[in-house]
Amino acid sequence: MSNAASKKTLIIMVAVFVLPVVLAKLALDNDWFTKGATNKGQLLAPTIDMSALLENAEPKWRLLYVMPNKCDAVCENALFSINQVWLALGKESDRAQAVVVTTASSDQTAIAALEDYPFVETLPVTTPTALASSSVYIVDTQNNAMLFYDIKDDRKDAVMESRNMLADMRKLLKLSRIG
Incomplete structure (x- = not known):
């Protein structure tokens, strides 16, 4: 050569x-x-520690919503969304929990209306949280809020955001061995 x-x-x-x-x-x-990036929600960096709020709670993945003083269309869509997402998890729903945080100033009529959502649990707290009431949060099994979804007052937009929540929850439950 x-x-x-x-x-x-x-x-x-x-x-x-x-x-x-x-x-x-x-x-x-x-x-x-x-x-x-494959998550559809907005990542919280750094995560928000919810241990004080969820102390003594069983380690589960949570869809968490903070009830506002007045429940408007955004609030109604958020309540509907967390209920539907929890139901759509199917056999994995025992590893997750839909939670609404309420305070003394939260809309009492909306709290009473939660009876329409038997799988959504209420968590009464004495001090208000720093979380926005226009968002739904995904909280991991170690009580860290890690993702959030802004809920809109338009029902179609809220349904689309619910699909995003469901996709992220399914992925997290699939990849997680905890909770």
Whole structure:
């Protein structure tokens, strides 16, 4: 083999192995593609520790909603959503729990209406939480709120957000061995 042919072979071999690495580095540095996030909710970073609120609670995944002072369309959609998502979990529903946090100032009429949702549990607290009442939170088995979903007052948008919650809950329950 001639000297020129061996140099050509060497250059081709280097290009075949080095060029993909260089291109991958450029793609990562310049955000040429969306990074691999598969969650549909918004990630809370850092997570919110809910241990004080959920002390002595069984380790389960939770769909948590904070009842506002006045239950409007957003509130009604959130209550409907957490109930439907819990029901849609099917055989995995024993590993999850739908919880509504209530305070003394929460809408008492809406609390009474929770009887329409027999699988949604209420958690009365004395001090208000820092969580927004326009969002539903996913709380892990170690009582950390990790994902949240903004609920809209439009029913169709709320149903779409429920599908996102369900997809994330199914994925978390599938990948988790706890709870």
